[in-house]
Structures are given as C-alpha cells and as structure tokens.
Amino acid sequence: MKKLVMMLAVLALAIPAFSLAEENAADVKKEFVVYADKNSRVNHYIPSGWMGDYGDIKMNDQSADNPHSGTTSIQFVYSGKRTQNNGWAGVYWQNPANNWGNKKGGFDLSGMNKLTFWARGAKGGEVLQKVMVGGIKGTYPDSSVVEMGPIELTDTWKEYTVNLSDKDLSYINGGFGWTTTADLNPDGATFYIDDIKFESDSALKPEGKKQEALPLYVYSDRSSARNHYIPSGWMGDYGDIKYDGSSKEDPYLGDTCIKLVYNALKAQGAGWAGIFWQNPANNWGTVDGGFDLSKATKLTFWARGAKGGERIEEFKVGGIMGEFSDSDSAVIGPVILDKEWKQYTIDLKGKDMSYIIGGFCWSANVDNNPEGATFYLDEIKFE
Amino acid sequence: MNKTLLRDGSQLKACLPDRQAKVSPFRGRFTLVLRTVPAICLLLIACVGCSPKPKVYIQKLKNSQYRLIVDRKPYVVKGVCYNPIPIGKNHEYDWWSDPDKPWLVDGKLMKEMGINTIRLYQSHEDIEEVKTVIRDLYERFGVRTIIGSWLGFWEYPCPFYGDNKFRERIKKEVLDMVTALKDEPGILLWVLGNENNYSCIGTVNPWSSEEIDKEPDPQKQKAMRANTYYSFVNDIAKDIHKIDPNHPVALGNGELTGLEYANKAAPDVDLVACIIYRGKTFGNLFRSLKATFDKPILLSEFGADCYDAYLKKEDQDMQAFFLESQWRQIYENLAGKNDGVGNCLGGTIFEWTDEWWKHDENNPDSWNTCDTSSNWSNGSYYFDIKAEGNKNMNEEWFGIVAMSKNPDGGLDIRTPRKSYYVIREFWKSPQLKHNNKKRK
Numbered sequence: 001m002k003k004l005v006m007m008l009a010v011l012a013l014a015i016p017a018f019s020l021a022e023e024n025a026a027d028v029k030k031e032f033v034v035y036a037d038k039n040s041r042v043n044h045y046i047p048s049g050w051m052g053d054y055g056d057i058k059m060n061d062q063s064a065d066n067p068h069s070g071t072t073s074i075q076f077v078y079s080g081k082r083t084q085n086n087g088w089a090g091v092y093w094q095n096p097a098n099n100w101g102n103k104k105g106g107f108d109l110s111g112m113n114k115l116t117f118w119a120r121g122a123k124g125g126e127v128l129q130k131v132m133v134g135g136i137k138g139t140y141p142d143s144s145v146v147e148m149g150p151i152e153l154t155d156t157w158k159e160y161t162v163n164l165s166d167k168d169l170s171y172i173n174g175g176f177g178w179t180t181t182a183d184l185n186p187d188g189a190t191f192y193i194d195d196i197k198f199e200s201d202s203a204l205k206p207e208g209k210k211q212e213a214l215p216l217y218v219y220s221d222r223s224s225a226r227n228h229y230i231p232s233g234w235m236g237d238y239g240d241i242k243y244d245g246s247s248k249e250d251p252y253l254g255d256t257c258i259k260l261v262y263n264a265l266k267a268q269g270a271g272w273a274g275i276f277w278q279n280p281a282n283n284w285g286t287v288d289g290g291f292d293l294s295k296a297t298k299l300t301f302w303a304r305g306a307k308g309g310e311r312i313e314e315f316k317v318g319g320i321m322g323e324f325s326d327s328d329s330a331v332i333g334p335v336i337l338d339k340e341w342k343q344y345t346i347d348l349k350g351k352d353m354s355y356i357i358g359g360f361c362w363s364a365n366v367d368n369n370p371e372g373a374t375f376y377l378d379e380i381k382f383e
Numbered sequence: 384m385n386k387t388l389l390r391d392g393s394q395l396k397a398c399l400p401d402r403q404a405k406v407s408p409f410r411g412r413f414t415l416v417l418r419t420v421p422a423i424c425l426l427l428i429a430c431v432g433c434s435p436k437p438k439v440y441i442q443k444l445k446n447s448q449y450r451l452i453v454d455r456k457p458y459v460v461k462g463v464c465y466n467p468i469p470i471g472k473n474h475e476y477d478w479w480s481d482p483d484k485p486w487l488v489d490g491k492l493m494k495e496m497g498i499n500t501i502r503l504y505q506s507h508e509d510i511e512e513v514k515t516v517i518r519d520l521y522e523r524f525g526v527r528t529i530i531g532s533w534l535g536f537w538e539y540p541c542p543f544y545g546d547n548k549f550r551e552r553i554k555k556e557v558l559d560m561v562t563a564l565k566d567e568p569g570i571l572l573w574v575l576g577n578e579n580n581y582s583c584i585g586t587v588n589p590w591s592s593e594e595i596d597k598e599p600d601p602q603k604q605k606a607m608r609a610n611t612y613y614s615f616v617n618d619i620a621k622d623i624h625k626i627d628p629n630h631p632v633a634l635g636n637g638e639l640t641g642l643e644y645a646n647k648a649a650p651d652v653d654l655v656a657c658i659i660y661r662g663k664t665f666g667n668l669f670r671s672l673k674a675t676f677d678k679p680i681l682l683s684e685f686g687a688d689c690y691d692a693y694l695k696k697e698d699q700d701m702q703a704f705f706l707e708s709q710w711r712q713i714y715e716n717l718a719g720k721n722d723g724v725g726n727c728l729g730g731t732i733f734e735w736t737d738e739w740w741k742h743d744e745n746n747p748d749s750w751n752t753c754d755t756s757s758n759w760s761n762g763s764y765y766f767d768i769k770a771e772g773n774k775n776m777n778e779e780w781f782g783i784v785a786m787s788k789n790p791d792g793g794l795d796i797r798t799p800r801k802s803y804y805v806i807r808e809f810w811k812s813p814q815l816k817h818n819n820k821k822r823k
Contacts, residue, residue: 285762311601321661321763328667334601350674352667 032109034093034117034175034196037070038062044107045175047074049092049100049136052179055083056188057091063192068118068157073194080182080189088129090179092136093196099173101138106173112198115162115176119193121153126189127225128153129180130280133162136174143168145287147280150184152225153191164198165206183222183245209292209355216293218277218301218359218380221254222246228291229359231258233276233284233320236363239267240372241275247376252302252341257378262364264372272313274363276320277380283357285322290357296382299330299346299360305337306374312337313363317346320358327355334368337375348382438629439571441653441679441728448718448725449654449679451631453527453571459717460571460681460729461810462500462529463493463783466738470788470795471751473740479512483794486516489735490524492784496803497810500571502529502683502731510563521569529656529683529731530564531574531635532557534616542582544612545592554619558626565627572630573623574656574683575616578637583608609641613648620651633681639668642676654728656683662763663708669716669724682730685709689800690777692757692770697780699801701766706732706783706802707809714813732806736797737782753786754779 033042038061050057056079063075078089099105115133130149134142144167151160176196180189217226222245231243240263247259262273283289299317312335319329328351335344360380364373439453451458467478467485478485493501501520507513513530520526535542535553543549557575564570581587584605595607613634620632631653634645638659645652655678659665665682672680687705691698713730716723742754757774767775783802786795 284768285765286768321761322768323663323765325661325664325666325763328671332602334605336601350671352670 030200032107032112032198034115034198035074035193036195036197037067038072040070045093045095046097047091047093048097049094049174049177050089051092052086052089053082053084053182054089056081056089056182059091065192067192068120068194070194073118073192075190075192078180078185078189078191080185080187082182087183088179088181090129090177092132092177093175094136095173095175099136101136101140101142101173104140106140106142106171107175109169109172109198112169112200113163113165113167113204114201115164115196115198116159117176117193117196118157118159119151119153119191120157121155122190122192124153124155126153126191127151127180127184127223128178128191129184130178131160131162132174132177132179133164134167134169134172134174135177140171140173142174143171147289150225150227157194163204163207165204169198184225184227186223186246209290211292211294212382214293214295214383216291216296216382218299218382219245219258219377220379220381221251222256224254229277229279230281231275231277232281233278233358233361234273235276236270236273237264237266237268238273240265240273243275249376251376252304252378254378257302257376259376260362260374262369262373262375264366264369266366271367272363272365274314274361276358277360278320278358283320283324285320285324285326285357288324290324290326290355291359293348293353293356293382296353297347297349299348299380299382300343301360301380302341302343302378303335303337304341304376305339306376308337308339310337310373310375311335311364311368312373312375313365313368314361315344315346316358316361316363317348318351318353318356318358319361324355324357326357328352329358341376341378353382439631441631444718444725446725447677449728450718451679451728457718458499458729460500460529460731461498462502462729462731463498464684464731464734465489465501465503466734467736468738468740470739470786471747473744473747473750474738477507479507479509479516484519485794486520487523488794488797489784490520490526492797492799492803493520493526493735494524496799496807498526500527500529500729500731501735502531502574504531504577505533506530506560506564510560513564514567517564517567517569521567527569527571528567529571529574529633529681530560531577531656532560534576534579534619536577536579536582536588541588541590542579543590543592544582544608544615545590545595550615550618554615554622557619558622561623561627565630570630572633572654573627574633574635575619575652576635577684578658579612579635580609580641581637583612583641606644609644610648613641613645616645617649617651620649620653624651633683634678635683639672639675642672646676652678654679654681656681658684660685660761660763662687662761662765663705665709665712665716669726673724673726677726679726679728681728682709682713684733685730686733686781686783687764687802688777688780689782689802690755690757690780691767692755692775692777693767695755698766701764702783702800703802703805705764707805710806710809711813711815715815720815732783734781734783736784736786736795737779739779739786741778 034045035043058077060075062072067073095105128151130147133146135145136142148162218229220226242261244259246256251257280289314331314333316331318326320326330346330351332346442450442452468476517528595604598604623632633654633656634652635656687702689699689702716727718725739753740750743749757777759776760773761776762768783800785798789796
C-alpha cells in the first residue's frame with residue numbers, strides 16, 4: 001500500500017512537469033519569424049522583392065533608431081518621386097531571395113493563423129496602401145493571398161495583425177509585403193518595421209467580413225487614407241482613357257478630384273470604355289476581397305463635365321462576376337453631365353451590399369461622345 | 384346540428400320531431416332520400432357554379448411564398464430549352480416536320496433523366512405540327528411544354544413597341560397561338576418575350592417613338608420605353624387570361640433589368656421567366672426580385688458551356704459543376720425551404736442539345752463542326768476566363784446532350800454529357816450542401 005501511495009505521489013508530481021515540457025515544445029511551434037533583428041538566426045524571409053517605383057525606396061535593415069525590440073529594425077524611406085513612373089512601390093519578403101514564384105521555396109505554415117508586425121512612422125501620418133501575406137504567383141504560386149490596409153502609421157510603435165484563420169498557408173513564399181503610393185504620400189514617407197512573425201493563436205477566430213462603418217469613401221482625395229477602392233479595372237478601349245487621381249482643376253471638396261479624359265479613338269476597337277474601382281486592385285472576382293457595405297443605403301458622388309453635355313452611359317456599384325462575385329449591383333444612367341458640379345445618387349435600398357469588390361464604375365461610348373469626353377469626379381462614398 | 388343532419392341519416396331520425404318519428408322507418412328513409420338528393424344536387428351545382436381551380440396556376444402561400452400547381456399538385460419545373468437543330472442546319476431549319484421526329488428520341492432520354500418540361504421559344508406556322516410535338520412529348524413521356532413568343536423582337540428593323548399597328552399585329556399572333564394550343568393537355572404556361580427588355584435600354588434592337596425622342600433626358604427615355612414595353616406585355620397577358628384561364632402567363636426578361644418598371648406596368652403577368660447567366664451562384668436574384676417585383680420566378684434560361692476556352696478542350700466537369708450549383712440554388716429557393724426566398728418555381732436549362740450553327744449562322748460550312756471559337760466573355764464562368772481576350776463562352780457547347788453525325792444517316796446520335804447524369808442524380812435526391820469543387 002505504501003508503495004502504491006508513493007507511486008501515485010511520484011506520478012502526481014511528474015505529470016504536471018511532463019505537461020509543462022509538452023507545452024513549451026508547442027510554444028516553440030507557435031511562431032515563425034519573418035524578421036526579428038538584423039542577422040538574427042530565426043529570420044526566414046528576405047526583403048528582396050522590390051516592386052513598382054523601386055528607385056523610390058531606400059532600405060536600412062539594421063536601423064538602430066529606436067527599434068521596437070532587440071537592437072535593430074528596418075527603416076524604409078519612400079520618396080514618392082515615381083522613379084519608374086508607376087506611382088507606387090513596395091517590398092516583398094521572399095524565400096529564397098528574389099523568388100517571384102519561379103522556383104520552389106517558401107514554407108509550409110499550416111497551423112499558423114495570424115501574422116503580426118510592429119510599425120511606426122518617422123512623423124506619424126505616413127500611409128501604407130496595404131500589407132500582404134502570400135500572393136506571389138508564377139510557376140510555384142503561394143497558396144493564399146491576404147491583404148490588409150490602408151494603414152495610417154503613428155509616430156510610436158504599434159502592433160498590427162493580419163488574420164490568417166482558415167487560410168491555406170501550405171505554401172508561402174511571399175512571407176510579408178507592403179505597398180504604398182505617391183498619391184497617398186505626396187511628400188514621401190519614412191517608416192520603420194520590426195518583429196514580423198507568424199503566430200498560432202488558439203483564441204483567434206476567422207475574420208468574417210465586418211460591416212463597414214459609414215461613410216466609406218471610394219475616393220475622397222488623392223492622398224487620403226480613407227480611399228477604399230483602386231481604379232484598376234480599365235475596360236473596353238482602355239487606351240482611350242487618361243486618369244488623373246490628383247487633379248487640382250476646381251475640385252468639389254479638398255485638394256484634388258479625379259479627372260478623366262476619354263478620347264473616343266477606339267484604341268482597342270470596342271467603341272466604349274470605362275473604369276471599375278476594385279478591391280483589391282485588378283480583382284475581377286478572382287480573389288476574395290471587397291467590403292461588407294450592408295449598412296449602406298446609397299452611394300453618392302459629385303460629377304461635372306469639362307464643357308457640359310458629356311454623356312456617361314452608366315455609373316454603377318457592384319456587378320463584378322467571378323469566382324467571388326459581388327453580392328448585387330445598382331446602376332444609374334445614362335447621365336448627361338453639367339458644366340457645374342452636381343451630386344448624383346445610386347440608390348442601394350433593398351440591395352444586398354454584403355460583399356462588394358467593385359465599389360464604383362463608369363462607362364461611356366463613342367456613339368454618344370464622338371468627340372470624346374472630359375469629366376471630373378469627386379467625393380465618391382457609400383452612405 | 385345541420386352538419387350532423389346532412390352527414391348521417393340515422394342521426395337525422397333522432398333529431399326529427401316526434402310526429403315524424405312515429406311513421407314507418409321505410410317512409411322515413413324514403414323521405415330522407417327525397418330530401419337529401421336534391422340537396423346534394425344543389426351542392427354539386429353550386430360547386431360546379433364556383434369557378435373551378437385552373438389546370439395550372441400559381442398559388443401564393445400564407446408566408447408569401449409561391450408554388451406552381453399542376454393538376455392540383457405542386458410542380459417543380461425541371462426543364463430544358465429545346466431547339467433540336469441537326470448538324471449541318473441552322474435556325475431556319477423546320478425541325479417540326481423532321482421525318483426523324485427528334486422529339487421522340489429526346490423525349491425518352493428526357494424522361495429517363497427526370498425532365499418534366501421543355502421550353503420552346505416560339506411556336507411554328509403549322510400549328511398542327513406544334514400540337515403533334517406537344518402531344519407526343521406529353522402522352523408518351525409525361526413532358527409538358529412551355530411555349531413562348533418573341534413578341535417581334537427579331538423583326539427588322541426593330542420592334543416598335545410604341546406603334547399601335549405593330550402591337551396589334553403581335554398581340555393577334557400571340558392570341559391566335561394561345562387559342563390554338565390552350566386545350567392541349569401538355570401545355571404548361573406561356574412566356575411573352577425573352578430578353579426584349581434590353582431593347583428598352585438600347586443594348587439590343589433599340590427602338591424609339593416620336594414621343595420618346597422629344598424627351599431630352601436619356602434616363603427618362605429609358606423609363607418611357609420600359610413603361611411602353613411592359614404595358615404592352617400586360618395587355619397581352621390580360622387578353623390571354625380571358626381566353627385561357629388555365630395557364631399562367633410569364634413575362635420573359637433578361638436578368639432583372641427593368642423590372643422596377645414592370646412592377647407598375649405589368650401587374651397582370653403571373654410570373655417572370657428570366658435569363659440568368661451568373662455562373663455558380665444566382666447571387667441576390669431571388670431576394671432582389673422579391674423587393675422589386677413580387678412575382679414568382681422561373682429560371683427560363685441558364686446553364687454553362689462545356690468547352691474550356693483556355694485549355695482548348697471539352698470539359699464536362701466544368702459544365703456539371705456549374706449546373707449542379709445552379710440547381711442547388713433553385714431548390715434552396717423553392718417554396719417551403721428554410722433558407723431561401725420561396726419564390727422560385729424551377730428552371731429550364733439552356734439547353735438540351737448543342738447547336739452547331741450558332742457561332743457563324745451565315746456560314747453553312749461551319750454548321751458541320753461544333754465550333755470551338757468563343758465570341759463573348761463572362762467572368763462568372765471563371766475556370767476558363769484566362770482565355771484569349773477573356774472570351775470564354777462557347778455558344779455551340781451548351782448542350783447537356785452532345786450530338787454526332789450518324790454514319791448510317793438519319794437522326795444525329797445523342798450522347799448525354801456528365802451534367803445529364805449529375806442533374807439526374809441531384810433531382811432524385813437533392814443535396815443542398817454546398818460543394819465548391821469540380822467533380823472528376
């Protein structure tokens with residue numbers, strides 16, 4: 001009997017100790033570092049994928065200027081000078097370096113469900129258009145793409161989290177990335193990033209699309225962090241369109257408005273042209289994106305023609321169809337523009353706005369604008 | 384008490400005054416017969432006098448859902464669009480008088496699949512031939528017929544819906560057809576127009592009138608055209624109801640475009656019959672219709688092609704994937720389903736057999752091959768959207784039954800595609816759980 005009691009006592013003491021050891025082992029597996037410190041042995045990705053106006057970017061990956069932890073952080077200086085004439089720039093952390101999906105690399109990060117990083121601006125107010133996990137295509141494409149943004153930085157360190165729950169992380173070559181634009185940062189931006197890592201968080205739940213608060217802007221001003229959609233979906237005779245998202249020609253509100261010149265020369269032979277504002281950029285329903293705008297009852301915008309009399313066939317919300325289709329669409333038109341600013345409304349009452357990739361769209365045609373059309377848009381927003 | 388009296392003679396006796404209770408039971412029974420027979424006759428006459436339920440009608444349920452009733456039973460339209468143009472011919476071919484009688488072979492295959500309805504877009508000038516087809520399909524295979532009218536949509540130069548002469552002529556054509564066919568037991572319902580609403584917004588066969596031309600605002604012009612067109616459809620629907628109370632009248636419509644005008648201009652149509660090509664999901668279609676024009680909906684044209692324009696090869700999995708997903712949504716939105724809107728009556732898949740003339744209808748040489756060229760794009764059918772110019776829709780590959788030339792002559796050989804079997808199984812045991820992958 002004594003022996004039995006002794007054995008039970010030993011077991012009682014041993015089992016918690018064993019469990020603790022197991023827990024520690026699990027803890028080790030609970031994170032996977034992208035970047036911790038310069039030369040840290042736990043870094044797994046390399047910030048080698050410079051994109052867009054790469055000449056606008058300077059990187060110091062051993063900045064000792066107030067790192068969030070350790071001895072260094074990464075400093076980026078983005079000039080916004082459009083060196084390669086793109087108007088945007090960004091950096092991907094890849095594995096191996098410079099892997100744009102042309103070779104096998106990356107990691108199987110199954111089991112992780114979030115990516116966290118710390119960031120701060122040199123002054124505060126710097127805007128990252130978005131940050132990304134995955135999304136590199138090519139022969140060996142990443143198994144997922146998740147984007148978050150825009151993010152307006154503060155001048156103090158702040159932690160940001162990308163929710164990766166329910167995402168297929170079985171092959172991730174683009175471990176982390178950011179992009180920004182000259183419009184969002186007309187005077188450039190200096191910012192710092194530190195402690196980028198994947199984590200496993202059992203308390204984290206899949207991020208259903210949250211209903212966005214209103215008003216939600218499609219376009220407010222060229223450098224506004226409140227802009228939510230990108231004018232990336234050029235259609236029809238796209239060669240006939242010139243887009244200027246920072247026109248200072250008598251904006252309705254703020255510093256800038258959108259100027260559109262449609263020359264009606266039928267560059268692609270379609271006889272019509274138009275632009276969809278999408279989220280993320282170039283999303284024709286091919287990737288999960290967009291916003292839950294269920295609370296919206298209308299989309300309003302201001303428009304004017306350069307001469308007056310320009311005819312726009314359609315102004316539209318939603319209607320993109322693909323694997324991830326918009327949940328509904330609403331349209332007004334044809335609209336004949338005045339020379340003076342006038343507000344237009346697309347009624348969304350009774351519409352299912354729970355999933356909208358295509359936030360706004362216009363289209364015009366040659367038949368009704370044989371000489372082309374120049375027109376302006378401003379303050380496009382869901383209310 | 385009266386209820387008891389009518390129901391049971393023996394109890395009648397107990398209820399009679401004592402004076403009558405004393406007479407012979409025989410006499411009592413005779414009196415009962417004398418009294419009840421006329422009463423029953425009166426009841427029967429009264430019942431006959433009440434308007435009887437139509438043969439086919441739409442029932443609006445207490446929860447505002449809709450269902451189609453045929454011969455007093457709920458009926459889900461499990462149909463196909465039918466236009467059996469043989470290889471080497473185009474749409475002008477008179478298949479109604481085809482000596483091979485394709486509908487006899489097709490009807491058998493349809494019955495085996497579970498199809499209960501075909502949709503014919505238009506009648507034919509020889510109405511006896513039309514009756515033969517309808518009768519053969521119904522009597523031999525239990526397949527009913529939805530028959531429509533283009534309402535002059537394809538007339539040259541364009542359909543003048545604002546012109547009284549044009550309207551009267553078209554209306555007469557439709558009413559003549561209804562009069563001739565309304566007593567055919569195989570008729571299910573009538574469809575007025577197809578996607579004629581697009582002519583109101585000017586995208587197909589645009590038309591106008593002097594009054595509309597005077598209006599400077601193009602948005603108001605659009606509204607005027609829509610009101611004119613839908614009012615015309617409503618006039619025809621009302622006249623059909625007068626001569627044929629036994630079959631519902633559908634408004635054919637491309638998507639839901641313009642139905643906000645139909646809401647006021649066409650209250651007398653019984654349902655809408657919509658053409659919808661939205662890939663794997665109908666999206667907000669059912670709810671949106673409920674909000675704009677509260678009528679039941681028949682998906683009168685929907686489906687998917689089975690040619691991968693990107694990989695340049697036939698892909699029956701792709702077609703079956705889309706069709707199964709579409710039928711799942713149709714079933715989810717039938718009356719009585721928990722999560723749906725309950726305003727869907729079923730659908731007719733586009734289409735039964737491929738049509739080899741469609742890509743180039745003016746080039747007879749091309750009618751002998753199932754053309755793999757595509758001339759339109761639809762991102763909803765996303766598997767092959769990366770095809771050149773994003774043109775992924777292959778008009779000649781929509782059949783759920785493939786055709787090939789018969790080496791012995793006669794009717795082209797019919798070979799059911801995968802979707803034929805997948806939908807057959809779905810109808811036998813509808814699984815509403817979502818499946819997002821192409822089956823191999």
